[in-house]
Amino acid sequence: MPQETKRRYLILTLIGRLFQKLKEAGRDLLPIILVITIFQLAILRQPFPDLLEVLIGAVLVIIGLMLFVQGLEMGLFPIGETLAVAFARKGSLVWLLVFGFGLGFSTTVAEPALIAITQEAAKVASQGNIIAPGESARASYALGLRLTVAVSVGLAIAIGIIRILRGWPVHYLIIAGYMIVILMTLIAPKEIVGIAYDSGGVTTSTVTVPLVTALGVGLASSIRGRNPMVDGFGMIAFASLFPMIFVLGFGMIVFGVKIAW
Numbered sequence: 001m002p003q004e005t006k007r008r009y010l011i012l013t014l015i016g017r018l019f020q021k022l023k024e025a026g027r028d029l030l031p032i033i034l035v036i037t038i039f040q041l042a043i044l045r046q047p048f049p050d051l052l053e054v055l056i057g058a059v060l061v062i063i064g065l066m067l068f069v070q071g072l073e074m075g076l077f078p079i080g081e082t083l084a085v086a087f088a089r090k091g092s093l094v095w096l097l098v099f100g101f102g103l104g105f106s107t108t109v110a111e112p113a114l115i116a117i118t119q120e121a122a123k124v125a126s127q128g129n130i131i132a133p134g135e136s137a138r139a140s141y142a143l144g145l146r147l148t149v150a151v152s153v154g155l156a157i158a159i160g161i162i163r164i165l166r167g168w169p170v171h172y173l174i175i176a177g178y179m180i181v182i183l184m185t186l187i188a189p190k191e192i193v194g195i196a197y198d199s200g201g202v203t204t205s206t207v208t209v210p211l212v213t214a215l216g217v218g219l220a221s222s223i224r225g226r227n228p229m230v231d232g233f234g235m236i237a238f239a240s241l242f243p244m245i246f247v248l249g250f251g252m253i254v255f256g257v258k259i260a261w
Helices: 003-043 051-092 095-107 112-127 135-166 170-188 190-202 208-222 237-256
Strands: none
Touching: 003 051, 003 190, 051 095, 051 190, 095 135, 095 208, 112 190, 135 170, 135 190, 135 208, 135 237, 170 237, 190 237, 208 237
């Protein structure tokens, strides 16, 4: 095959894959687009404001989703599995736990959703005279929340690694964890309960989820007697559970213990 023909074939193949990925991303977003369109036009019976900008934004979202998914498949999932296998072969539990903690902490502390919710919580707390007024007090409160959540996610990943190594059933740990959350909610100050529950949702970021999932699956695949389907998943549940416990504890330290009922 001539060089020019091979080049054209390669270009056409890449374009075909690109359109296939775009079609898959558009198909994934189609339900959201349909719901918004139906409610906007049929229920509210109002035209879209700035329709051109809305259409351009939708196209950019589809392209962004396509690139994001492709990046996960090419980069984050392979590197997560590779690191897990490498640490398992190295046989160093300490370094594996340090890596898991560092992974959870670093990805969480920089999570935009967590930064936004902690800043908003600090602003509302200052307006309600729950904390001292002033920018420094708000910044300190927000940073304390962020670090508390980041440490909790790091510990959650480390415990998830131990669970895989030991073969502990995930549901027992999850049930016990949520029982602790319920008991802490009864004595935690009401000002922190909602923030604690929201913190459990914002920690599972777009970087944490694929890396932690790949880490768990890769670790379970590299250990004899472990089933990747049974033992490889469940770390994300810990990453959502532990922040609730730690933020409730943070609230008890800052505001004191109160009976919420």
